[in-house]
Amino acid sequence: MEKREPASALHLLFPLAMLLLLIPIAPVSADPQAPLLMAVPPSPGDSATFQVYATNPEPDWADRHEYYWVIEKDGQKTSYGPQSVQSDSSRHQSFMDFLCTPSVCAGAAITFTAYAYQGDIPSPSSGPLVIRPTSPPLDYMPEVKGFEPGGAQAVGELNSLHSTLIKADTPYSLTVGPPAGKLFDNYKFTLLDKNGAVLEALDSASWPHAITCTGCQPGDHLTAHISGQYKGGSSRELVLVFSIPRASTSASVAGICDSGAWLQRWLPLMGIAWAGLFAFIGFIYMMGTAFRVPQLTEWSKTEIGQALLGVGLLIVILWLMSLQCSLQIGEFAKWAGIGFGSSGFTVSGTGLQPSDTMMDAAIKGLQWSMQQTHLSIALIRYELGVLNIRATFVQSITEVPGIGGVGFTLSPSAGDWTMMGSMQMLLNLNTAFMLALLFQYFSLAIFSASSGLFLFLVPVGLILRCMPYLRGFGGALAAIGVGFYMLYPMYLALLGLMLPPIYATQPSAASLSGASSVDQLVGMERGVTGTSITSYFYSMPELPDTNNGILRATAVEDPASCGGPVFGLGRCFYTANIGPLFELTALNFLRAVLLPSAGLLVIISFVRDLSAIFGEEVEASKLVQMV
């Protein structure tokens, strides 16, 4: 008989033990376990529904779940439930729809708990799940209702341009409210100085609110950030800029109308020169007579005649000076059929008065041209800045979310890079035009003003003219002085008279942008973005939009769909329309370059003729090449 080893029995036990391990252990207890709660975050919108899920993971199961929730709002708690929901077919999960209206959810914290049931046997309570729905942002923003003592014009500027001009150390009263048909129950107000330091910060502002720029200097400004709240939702910020206008920096240019003072300075010198000349000529005549040299006597007679002619020219020049100072622009306006308002031309006009002399009218005309050209430059630069920001905006669209993601990026305004090239060219052109105007202004000051070359060229020229062998040179100097003194201001005055009525019917930088001054345009620029870049509803800077969007070119299939908030960026796809800017440049070209150059031709032909009469013809045509 074979003897069994005792280990063989153990060998049998081993697989039996393994078998026992493999058999699923029957539940010791029949009670379900506490479910796990999960919720899809609610969308920030009115009446948004979100789901709360209760899950019993395998091997647990549940026939149904009962949901309880507590809404805590404004310090009060309200309990709700139970809401019984059957599990799905897998018997592991159920979900409950929860309607989140602003009245329920705005500013509230909702705590969910749930119980799993197997038959009638409940599980322990799940852990709390707290949901704090985001209040939807308001799609409207505050409006300025009143601004005193600025009045309706200031209110209009603040609502359209978000900027206005104020005076330093003057109290103003600002009133803000919601748009028609909308409500705010609270306002946040922040006031910053020019350096961005906070002067005031109120979480609950009331209107009217006092604003004073205390101790401000020309060029300073205050910035106010105002946002409204309604039922927990916040509006976009309204940014208002209050600027102190800069002082005029135009150089003072006065005409020469006090001939007495001028004569007092030069008459003694001219008298000495003429006396000496007469004495010399007399001496030569005596020599010629004494020594019977007819050439000397003839020469003396000629020179005496020229000297007397020089005295006559001085009298004529003095008469021309008085004529220049007595001639008023109103007389030319009558010929041209141009009328003056009660205070000169309109706001964008020159301020010309009928009683203005030629010099005054010339200065006002040039200042008007420079102001308009400067505004054009500021507008183009503004648009360039806006396009620079818009062109770099990149939007990312994730189509397959996950750890990383798959999707697309695009830059809707990338085409603005091309527009910027054209705009840069226009900026350069207008800058050159501005330089041309400044050249004319300083030429006027140099040639025709009370401290200008006229007071040197004419007397020196007359003195030299009387001297033998220097007649040509002296005559040329006098002719240049007289020509530019007489005709240059007259021509610029005529331009300042003729152009504003014609330009009033043309588009201008002021009518396109809505800003009548550079300070105002710069003020607009400070408020160009309303919200922080980290805001989900970031506001891209916009091109000026005052003349029915003439500065914008829509680039969507249907322009009617452009406008109104669009989920996401809330901005329409558009680019800059550069046509009006080219037209603006043409207007500036005419008043800065073409017309003044045409006038310069007339002046130069006059100077050339005059110099031929006075002494020697001067190559004044070379002056044209300066232009």
Place this chain on the structure above:
Amino acid sequence: MEKTKQAHPNWPRPAVPLAPALLVLIILFSVSFAEQVRGVCMIEEPPLYSCDLSSVCTSGYTCKPDSIGGTFNGLARCQAACVTERTPIPPPPPGPAFAWQPAVGAALAINILVIGLLLMAVLVLHLEQIKGMAYDEAGQLLVTIVLVALLIAGLPEAESISRAIACAGGNYACTLGPAPVRDMSLLPLCGSMMSSPSSSPACPSGTTMDWANKVTQNHIKLLEAQILYATEFNAKVGAVSSVSAFCNLMGTGLTVAGCSAYGVLRGPVGQLLNAQGLGLLELKAQQLLLSIASNYALSLILPLGLLLRCLHFTRKAGGTLIALALSIYIVLPISIVLAQSLADGFAFTYPSIANLGSGTYQANRGIYPSLRFDYALLSAGGSLAYAIECDPTEPDEQKFIGKVQGLMVPLDANNRPVQPSPYLAGTLEAGSTLSERVLFLAIVRTLLMAALALTMVITSVRVLGRIFGAEIEVWSIARLS
């Protein structure tokens, strides 16, 4: 006289005053007389309104109030329902008040008095030295008086002659051949004469200045619209070229800018934009010059010139001003009209010009290659594949080539290749591309024709300036322009 010349070498030689002035007078009267004898009549239809809205309604059509569909860039937009309305336009405003006559008359009177006194002094006191100068001044005064009389009497005749010439040029240009142009607003001159491609040209009422203003305004509108179309196309090209795809997984991934090839088109389109913009700049300057001419040439510049001509020292400057005033008032408008008649006549037989756009707004935008980029759909959560035509992960080479071809190969408004017709054989039809068509509009029609008009004006200023005693370097202005 010789002794006088030697003693007074600085006095300028007297001009030839009477002969040219008399010659001009004879020509004016004879042409006017001949015209009346021949009984030349111009067919004038009742004046028409041109649709002052975006370039949809052609000349002679207005929008029915209920057909105005929203706004497009600030302009009301007509839908297709344009109807013919012939509403008389109000008469042109009265000309500028001739308040210059008293001032000029007073200046002449003073000058007559002074010259009379001078001549008396010369004769009585036997001042031989200034006798020549006195006679010269008397001659110049006589010329100035004759000039004033000529201007008062002859200006209306000059205006009617210039109108007759402009009308003849326009009639010829607008009847050169069959009119395949669908939209008369593409032809600034013929659009002001014809209500539709099938109608006969008729000269508009009003002066040549009014006509030149109208033609310039039509031209400006045409160019403004073309700039907008190019701008929109450029915006879409830029946006499409920026689309790229990314795929990231836990910090590792890739980005593919599969649509960046579209960016190549931005360069040529930018050049087209600049060409059109400079053309618009030139047109606007021209429009302003016309405005200055109609408002101030006769009322301010001319009388100032006459006044300055009375004085010895300012005679040449006065002559310059007179020449400038007459040139910009008479020659500038007719030169604009004639230059545009040249361009319209050429474009009339250049049917591809029709493909610059016609009909509704949608068709107008089809002149550039179609490019799907629906940002509104994308922002509303639409699929990229439906919103944008370029898929960066699978960029379609043929689609991109199609855009290039659209710029460089003749395609019609619906992106179909243009089929040459038998009667178009020998024309430039086969070589026409969008680029060429737009460049014709910007460079040939606008810049070149404006330069031609300016050359005519400047030449006129030189000729008239010589007649009135001035030597002017007007070519400096041409260089500036």
